[in-house]
Amino acid sequence: MTDANIRIPEEARDRLAAIAAAEGLSLRAYLARLAQTLLTPAERAERAEKARAALKAWNGYAPTVTEEQDLDSELDRRLARVTAR
DSSP: OOOOOOOOOHHHHHHHHHHHHHTTOOHHHHHHHHHHHOOOHHHHHHHHHHHHHHHHHHHOOOOOHHHHHHHHHHHHHHHHHHHTO
8 A cells, every 4th residue: 555645734633643542543544544435425325315216216205406405404404503502
């Protein structure tokens, strides 16, 4: 496996190294594991599309773009209210 150098702020490196050490991993192993758990934007979009298709097949739910935006706005409003407490 080829290594790569990534430049990040020292504070970020130290924080990641501390998290890795707490889990008994080297920073290299921790970052490799972290990369395997994250989705790219394309993978997230694909997963979301599959979830929408499954939901529609299961119960016929197929919101329009406007309905999705309204629901997102409502969720944002509720989250803002809860986090403000």
